[in-house]
Amino acid sequence: MSGKEYRTITDVKGPLVFLNKTEPVSYNEIVQLRLSDGSIKNGQVLDTSDDQVIVQVFEGTASVDRQTGVKFLGDVFKLPVSKGLIGRILDGAGRPRDGGPEIVADDMADIIGAAINPYSRQSPESFIQTGISAIDACTSLVRGQKLPIFSASGLPHNDIALQIARQAKLVGSDDDFVVVFCAMGITAEEYNFFVHDLERTGALENAALFVNLADDPAVERLITPRLALTAAEYLAFEHDYHVLVIYTDMTNYCESLRQIGAAREEVPGRRGYPGYMYTDLAMLYERAGLVKGKKGSITQFPILTMPGDDITHPIPDLSGYITEGQIVISRELHQKGIYPPINVLPSLSRLMNAGIGPGKTREDHKSVSDQLYAAYAQGKELRGLVAIVGEDALNERDLQLLKFADIFEDKFLRQSRDEDRSIDEGTLDLAWNLLSNIDTKYLVRLDQKWIDKYHPGEKKGEEE
Amino acid sequence: MSTENGVIYRISGPVVTATGIAPRMYEVVRVGNEGLMGEVIELHGEQSVIQVYEETSGIEPGEPVIRTGQTLSVQLGPGLLTQIYDGIQRPLPKLEETMGVFITRGVDADGLDLTKEWEFVPTVKVGDELSAGHVIGTVQETETIEHRVMVPPGKEGVVKTIESGSFNITQTVCKLEDGSEIAMMQEWPVRHPRPFVQKYAPDVPLMTGQRILDFLFPLAKGGTAGIPGPFGSGKTVTQQQLAKWSDAQIVVYIGCGERGNEMTEVLDEFPHLIDPNTNKPLMNRTVMIANTSNMPVAAREASVYTGVTIAEYFRDMGYNVALMADSTSRWAEAMREISSRLEEMPGEEGYPAYLSSRLAEFYERAGRVETLSGEDGSVSVIGAVSPPGGDISEPVSQGTLRIVKVFWGLDAGLARQRHFPAINWLSSYSLYPQALDQWYRDNIATDFPEVRTEISTLLQIEAELQEIVQLVGSDALPIDQQLTLEVARMIREFFLQQNAFHDVDTYSDLKLQYDMAKAILNFQEEGKKAIAGGAQLEDVVNVPARTDLMRGRFEEGYDGRIEGLVAEMSKQIAASMEEN
């Protein structure tokens, strides 16, 4: 540890400070800045050479001047980890925010996190029941998955995330989830909403919170999710917890990334976001999963708001390229008064196939889900046609599908915020009931054997 | 200061600048106290710019940089198959042994097990005159693959001694008169294509068992294909289907900057999947490279070269090799990241100006060749492309499309409707059919090309008719056009859609594909006749035998039954005429 304090700042640009120094400083090393009023700011080395260093300052560079003292702390950023993190609320840089004591560290963990060896991973395949039909039937979640919520401003993504956090369980197991919650630039109001709900249900005692709010330093947001994931990895892989990480809002995180890029005068990628944003996001999202020989798991629910409701915007786009599917919230459904307004058509769970079926959910699950999709997709498309040519031009099949689209939204998607539906009676049987509004001969995605067994009108054998 | 050892001057992410050494371009150097592996990518006055293949956090200016004199190379020999490597050929199981489940840094690992002994069976004798590429003996590397040990490029001479028996791959198995020695292992610098005698025009299809690919947009053995598509449209599933079912003898699968779990899936699945061509587990013919999105970008950049060099090596033994790279966009982004750290003048969208030439050089390493030993071998290259927002006007897609001969365009709209594989039949193309038609006529059916043309024409006509339907509804069309729409629907739902996750549907051989296409044309013909004879379209479409024919593809033994099912369908359609 050098310990030497430099007063050699040459340039300050946005959140970056450039200074000359004489002793070696390592890449990614942690830095402390002492301002003339005695206050302290923290930063990290982004670039280091024999004579010059670039430091990114988490709290922003307001009031930094040439007299500011800069000290290199000789280490990369580490988080004190212990089981004591559970039940605590920390700020965006990992300091207690709940008035409680400092975390007593069992270990100091590097927050950048090392990549999991792909050979050491275990395939996620345990179905998590969320109690939300749209998710359980159509985009089934499995333990160890990273499944973001693609939303937009003014939509109830937080309610959905909380409902998932409350209701998520492995059917036939009493392993509980520990929640790691990470706030990046959300409003105090949103934050209170989360905390109150976690408090109300008693989940707060089983959660670790890392909080950077809208009026907290923007650059700090680049650290916050790394702290949260470091805590998650520690709890999952050192203490066998099943950890559910909810982080919101990724869009704010990406804005901070863009800010740093701009300050460094980097050549920007699409829409001004740094060219390395894909890799940077992957360093977060890929910290999910299961590994051989460890009991715990990390399941991620990142929430992001799509600027302009545009799914091709770089933030949802690059996320979608990394995550294992996405749950898309629809403004149209929300305006129709449907909660949860999940548009199942662009939603996807890539790990669904591994998590459903006999012994996991039910033998007919895949078939039912395919049929729901097909019928709803066609019904929805027909709405467009009807708007032009009227219902008269439709044949019997099309009329039934058209009607089904409405039923599906009203009866299947719609459920209350505390309604916890079981996968079999609550969700799949409901699906069969609704599908029976369509003539069986048009239900081409359903296997005959499942029709014989589950169709309310055609059930053979086990009649009650 | 010696020119062998220098010091770090600057560190910026994966790029390190050193002073005090005078290495060659692309030389491998050891960086820092931990000796991290790096490669020299620019020389700039006193400074050598190095891309480092491991994480650089915590490294300081002043730490040492040491030359190795080597360029970035791979080890080639028995032991490659069934292995999974990172981008610089470190075996991931080895890394797990030394580091645990997280990849830390500063660990070296040989690409091949240098101590394992293999049974070497010589195929040359004392006094034989050998040239480079000549096979001197064989090793049964896996159950299905015979490894052919070759004279490394650059060596030739007369055999002085040749051994037989158990050897490890560094032991000499053959000595030449000039005193030079040959072992089972050779090394090759990854950025240089391996030599061959000449390239041939490909004229045999790479059969994949995927109907839309084999039938409408075929790839030739030794050919190149690009699969662009937005996220979630099916690039990885398609690539994995090719890795599973294509009739290549060797498969090199590169997970380049993609998800960790996808590699795990391959590792879990392949040992249990049976190759339809050999009836042995698919893993026997597979080499995997996994440099996932969160692993160091410089190693991601290298992974593509590591993979293609291994592919060429097996090609040189006379094998047909298929290489999949998922995704080449992530490779291009790695180049972009490193280029921007070098403060190079950027080209389009921040990519380096040399992007398109790198893409071209990579795909150029595909091809069907006459090997140095006079055999016929091939490398087929299939690259996934991940265009931002799914818009293929961007540089990587465009750079790829200028080179590849096959374009499988994935479509978000189709994926959303769960029409899989979501390959757009209107925008996709293959430039190979002409070269392959003779092969189809000789091996599948004399009218194969004509049947293909009919099927694709029907799809074109449907697209035109759909535009009218959108305005007036289908009932307003004349009945023969309504029948055409039904035929096209059958092509889409029965033929083009193919569920990768269905045990039976996942693979159709080319003969069956042809029979299915013929069945559709048969429906069209019989339908026309019946309607001309007064039958109702509803009745023609709804004959139960057609449903049986279509559902039948999900059951084993379909190839044996399809003829009967078609006959029954024709009978029922003809009967529908009489009812009226």
Ligand SMILES: Nc1ncnc2c1ncn2[C@@H]1O[C@H](COP(=O)(O)OP(=O)(O)OP(=O)(O)O)[C@@H](O)[C@H]1O
């Ligand atoms: N042939 C197929 N049969 C059945 N399902 C498919 C098929 N192709 C794709 N899918 C479905 O689409 C999903 C996404 O496919 P895939 O992971 O291959 O997309 P991708 O294009 O590689 O996306 P990304 O760019 O994000 O990696 C799969 O998880 C699967 O559910």
Ligand SMILES: [Mg+2]
């Ligand atoms: Mg993919």
